[in-house]
Amino acid sequence: MTNGAQILVRTLLSEGVGTIFGYPGGVVLPLYDELYDAPIRHILVRHEQAAIHAADGYARASGKVGVCLATSGPGACNLVSGLATAYMDSVPVVALTGQVPTALLGNDAFQESDITGITLPITKHNYLVQDVSELQRVIKEAFYIAGTGRKGPVLIDLPKDILTTEVTSDEPITEINLRGYRPCYEGHKRQIDRAADLIAASRRPVIYAGGGVISSDASEQLCEFVEKTQIPVTATLMGLGAIPSKNPLFLGMLGMHGTRTANYAITESDLLIAIGVRFDDRVTGKISEFAPKAKIIHIDIDPAEIGKNKLVDLPIVGDAGSVLSGLIEKVTGVIGEEGWRNQIQEWKTRYPLTIPDDGKLHPQFVIKTLSTILNGGGIIVTEVGQNQMWAAQHYEFTRPRQWISSGGLGTMGYGFPAGMGAHVACPNEPVFVIAGDGSFQMNIQELGTVAQYHIPVKIAIINNQYLGMVRQWQELFYEKRYSYTELPDVDFVGIAKAYGIPGMRVTEPAGVRPALEEALATEGPYLIDFRVEREENVFPMVPAGCAICEMIGERHPHDEEGS
Amino acid sequence: MRSHILSVLVENRSGVLSRVSGLFSRRGFNIESLAVGPCEEDDLSRITIVVKGDDAHIEQVKKQLNKLIDVVTVRDITYQNYVERELALIKVQAEPGEPRSGVIQIADLFRAKIIDVGRNSVILEVTGDSEKIDAIENLLYEFGISELVRTGRIALQRCEKSGNGK
Known part of the structure; x- marks a missing residue:
């Protein structure tokens, strides 16, 4: 005889699950009893939101499916923003939630919430298990759906009696048959031929690479394609690391806080090769003026992304890596005019991202120094806002999956718990969480988790005592009326100390490197409170509704004489 | 804007109808009519949805419908002989x-x-x-x-x- 909880644990093990991030509660007691001596590591977080963000960070860092567990009602509801985060960024996560016994479903029982109903639009799929005989199949399907095609979160709701019901036999299921789910990996041959023709004929091509390149592990193919064709590349926030930042053909990030070079290149290009991207409004600005002179090739595994925001000339539905391999075979060599590459190098020289050198502590300098110390390595996990944009702009990435950030949903409070998950996935990599003082306080309770499990994440708080990005918008577009964006001084080092975590406050540029080195040299978690220039802005910036070539800020002194 | 007729074959499971109708409501579409019932296969149902929208928007909804795991096929028969x-x-x-x-x-x-x-x-x-x-x-x-x-x-x-x- 075997019960539902045992089937669940056994199936998780067969899916290769090594760690679960979770929080117990009434209806999941039978499962927790089973986990007590199961060969699965369980990390007890301090809030269920952290459990799902940690599972998400684990998935982004490793490429494998992350798993989290919460009880019914409030526990399940606390997963909501994390599920939406993973859904927007196509991250493979399986969320297990407890539910009241099937006999009480719909009766407003204690700690009941209709979590499958609530999460319908923010999961790739979800299940309410109503018969223990379905349990193994559902778990298998959930992992398959989460980790294939366009990846995403899947939730399994488990009524308490499902976990306790005994069944006599439970043969392992090996085959999954979902007639409504057949992701297409191979690009259409004729479309790839047509794309190769368009590419061969182009004079000013640009590659616009996104999160799809990372999640399909297609960086190698992208770099090979770039190497062969010498086509310049820009990346979205989600695509950072797809190509090393130091590659001379890399233009930096594009979009609202992209580089001038990237945004100008898109605007002047005659062929845009969009790979694993979704033409998000933060990238395109005014969509009608995005890449106005270009023909567009759009490669994506999700047919629904084709033509969703922007009409394209040539769609290829398929896996980024597989399609790129096809294209590498078809293209003959260097593509585009020499003058185009020269123009791009000229922009790069004329419009570098700058850091003020005035003896004050600027946030960009913190990122730059970290990048130098780690030599572009490690795993960089961010919160959301100015801290995130400075990290994206100034860190020099060397490989995919080292950059972990909430892109689509922009979830404050994501970074710190995601950093815990990233460490579990890659225990030998240094993990730095770049946080704002606002974001950090959204999941600050996880100091308890990293202390308990001695998770060596290094927390760098870019502390300006503001909700900085909102303050920036208020400064630029609301006449400096700082409505509810100022935060009081907090002794973060003192808080860390209370949890037994060492830390340091830094107020001078000279203190940045020693502090980062101290953090790295310290075993276990470490917190640095960087007291930065309070009203520093993220530039360049494309104001909302403008074309991406209409940037403000970051004008180089030579700018005026140039044109 | 014209009325489109979508013929959608779905797994006959609880929750399918709310998944399908949710895709329309979150995009602000008002469904003119929706009829659902058994079809030629035992474990499938056919949903006939009539919805007003321009072709591009309907195209997007069709693709989103296709992404649902429980949706087996989606056909827009508006421009077919039906x-x-x-x-x-x-x-x-x-x-x-x-x-x-x-x-x-x-x-x-x-x-x-x-x-x-x-x-x-x-x-x-x-x-x-x-x-x-x-x-x-x-x-x-x-x-x-x-x-x-x-x-x-x-x-x-x-x-x-x-x-x-x-």
Whole structure:
């Protein structure tokens, strides 16, 4: 005889699950009893939101499916923003939630919430298990759906009696048959031929690479394609690391806080090769003026992304890596005019991202120094806002999956718990969480988790005592009326100390490197409170509704004489 | 903007209907009619959805429908050659005498059936395309319709008529 909880644990093990991030509660007691001596590591977080963000960070860092567990009602509801985060960024996560016994479903029982109903639009799929005989199949399907095609979160709701019901036999299921789910990996041959023709004929091509390149592990193919064709590349926030930042053909990030070079290149290009991207409004600005002179090739595994925001000339539905391999075979060599590459190098020289050198502590300098110390390595996990944009702009990435950030949903409070998950996935990599003082306080309770499990994440708080990005918008577009964006001084080092975590406050540029080195040299978690220039802005910036070539800020002194 | 008819084959499982209708509501589409029931395969259901929208928006909804794990196929038969029917039950005032014979006459004209007779009213059953139902509804209006229910449109693509591709 075997019960539902045992089937669940056994199936998780067969899916290769090594760690679960979770929080117990009434209806999941039978499962927790089973986990007590199961060969699965369980990390007890301090809030269920952290459990799902940690599972998400684990998935982004490793490429494998992350798993989290919460009880019914409030526990399940606390997963909501994390599920939406993973859904927007196509991250493979399986969320297990407890539910009241099937006999009480719909009766407003204690700690009941209709979590499958609530999460319908923010999961790739979800299940309410109503018969223990379905349990193994559902778990298998959930992992398959989460980790294939366009990846995403899947939730399994488990009524308490499902976990306790005994069944006599439970043969392992090996085959999954979902007639409504057949992701297409191979690009259409004729479309790839047509794309190769368009590419061969182009004079000013640009590659616009996104999160799809990372999640399909297609960086190698992208770099090979770039190497062969010498086509310049820009990346979205989600695509950072797809190509090393130091590659001379890399233009930096594009979009609202992209580089001038990237945004100008898109605007002047005659062929845009969009790979694993979704033409998000933060990238395109005014969509009608995005890449106005270009023909567009759009490669994506999700047919629904084709033509969703922007009409394209040539769609290829398929896996980024597989399609790129096809294209590498078809293209003959260097593509585009020499003058185009020269123009791009000229922009790069004329419009570098700058850091003020005035003896004050600027946030960009913190990122730059970290990048130098780690030599572009490690795993960089961010919160959301100015801290995130400075990290994206100034860190020099060397490989995919080292950059972990909430892109689509922009979830404050994501970074710190995601950093815990990233460490579990890659225990030998240094993990730095770049946080704002606002974001950090959204999941600050996880100091308890990293202390308990001695998770060596290094927390760098870019502390300006503001909700900085909102303050920036208020400064630029609301006449400096700082409505509810100022935060009081907090002794973060003192808080860390209370949890037994060492830390340091830094107020001078000279203190940045020693502090980062101290953090790295310290075993276990470490917190640095960087007291930065309070009203520093993220530039360049494309104001909302403008074309991406209409940037403000970051004008180089030579700018005026140039044109 | 025109009405599109989508024929959607789905797994017959709980929650499927809310998944499908949710895709429309979150995009601000108002579904004109939705009919769901068993189809040629035991464990599948066919949903016929009539929704107004421009072609690009409908195209996007179709793709989103296709992404649902429980959706097996989606066909937009708007521009195909199709047959459609709708069924309506209409309870109409029909006192014995002149009103009742008037109602019976209209029912005959529309080949509607009288499926229930009471002291002062009758229930008509009528099938046809939506325009036909609208027409009988209009004519019966002056007699006094006390209750009315329509199934929503159901549709199938027409059969192939010849073997030479025409």
